[in-house]
Amino acid sequence: xxxxxxxxxxxxxxxxxxxxxxxxxxxxxxxxxxxxxxxxxxxxxxxxxxxxxxxxxxxxxxxxxxxxxxxxxxxxxxxxxxxxxxxxxxxxxxxxxxxxxxxxxxxxxxxxxxxxxxxxxxxxxxxxxxxxxxxxxxxxxxxxxxxxxxxxxxxxxxxxxxxxxxxxxxxxxxxxxxxxxxxxxxxxxxxxxxxxxxxxxxxxxxxxxxxxxxxxxxxxxxxxxxxxxxxxxxxxxxxxxxxxxxxxxxxxxxxxxxxxx
Numbered sequence: 001x002x003x004x005x006x007x008x009x010x011x012x013x014x015x016x017x018x019x020x021x022x023x024x025x026x027x028x029x030x031x032x033x034x035x036x037x038x039x040x041x042x043x044x045x046x047x048x049x050x051x052x053x054x055x056x057x058x059x060x061x062x063x064x065x066x067x068x069x070x071x072x073x074x075x076x077x078x079x080x081x082x083x084x085x086x087x088x089x090x091x092x093x094x095x096x097x098x099x100x101x102x103x104x105x106x107x108x109x110x111x112x113x114x115x116x117x118x119x120x121x122x123x124x125x126x127x128x129x130x131x132x133x134x135x136x137x138x139x140x141x142x143x144x145x146x147x148x149x150x151x152x153x154x155x156x157x158x159x160x161x162x163x164x165x166x167x168x169x170x171x172x173x174x175x176x177x178x179x180x181x182x183x184x185x186x187x188x189x190x191x192x193x194x195x196x197x198x199x200x201x202x203x204x205x206x207x208x209x210x211x212x213x214x215x216x217x218x219x220x221x222x223x224x225x226x227x228x229x230x231x232x233x234x235x236x237x238x239x240x241x242x243x244x245x246x247x248x249x250x251x252x253x254x255x256x257x258x259x260x261x
Contacts, residue, residue: 052232059234063241066222066234070241072136074249075216077204080140084147085197087157088113091148092155094197099159110156117149121207127225134216142211143204157194158181161183191260198253205249209242 028035091109093099100106119127124142133140212220219242225234 012192053236053239054233055237055240056233059231059237062234066219066238066241069219069222070245073208073212073220074205074245076136076140076218077143077208078201080143080149081151081197081201081204084144085151085200086195088148088151088155089193091152092159093181093185095152096156096159099181109152111153113149113156115149116145117153119145119149121146121212122210125211129214134214136215136217138215139208139211139217142215143208146207147200147204151196154196155189155193158189158196175254194260198256202246202250202253205246 024108027033093111094101095106095109095113097106100109124145125138128138128141129165132141208218209220209223212222213217213224215221219238223235223238223242226232
């Protein structure tokens with residue numbers, strides 16, 4: 001019996017790999033992609049990057065402007081995430097199987113969160129461009145909506161996993177709904193909630209760079225401006241600043257996670 005199950009899994013895996021290979025080959029034919037030519041161009045690309053993509057003394061003079069734009073991106077990312085976290089927590093409480101008011105209301109809140117979560121941040125930015133144009137506000141709302149959907153799902157699962165036993169115990173003692181929320185749900189879930197918020201801030205800082213290209217704001221727009229003007233030395237400095245900021249934020253968030261978890 002086990003031999004038959006193993007053989008079946010092996011056949012399924014082989015069939016999946018063959019299907020994946022066929023789809024890959026079909027995509028290469030349709031897009032006229034030459035894999036050999038692509039691999040052969042890597043050394044030239046590396047050589048060009050080493051020759052052009054590095055900061056110079058002249059580009060370092062623009063560092064204050066770059067840091068100012070990086071600061072703008074960081075603040076927008078943090079503000080969008082924290083604001084979205086507040087609304088996400090409310091929706092998570094109403095949508096959680098542990099704390100929902102009723103099945104219908106829980107299904108509605110979960111459905112709203114699912115819609116927001118399944119629309120990519122870049123798609124939100126394109127949608128909002130029609131209303132707000134190219135501005136930091138467009139980037140803020142794009143990050144806000146994307147964060148809201150993701151955090152609602154994360155917070156809902158956290159509440160279901162962490163607070164189930166304590167909620168049942170308080171219900172057995174006759175505690176009211178709001179007493180359960182503020183005395184059990186939030187205190188027991190807050191470490192994981194903070195961890196998810198920190199993760200979302202890291203993700204949004206990365207996404208904000210791409211969003212800036214679309215909304216004409218922040219560090220993403222600054223990179224695009226220098227790159228299109230062929231100022232590769234300054235564009236490389238922008239990339240270095242972005243990488244340094246991401247690593248710094250990740251280090252800080254990892255430290256906070258170690259403290260609270």
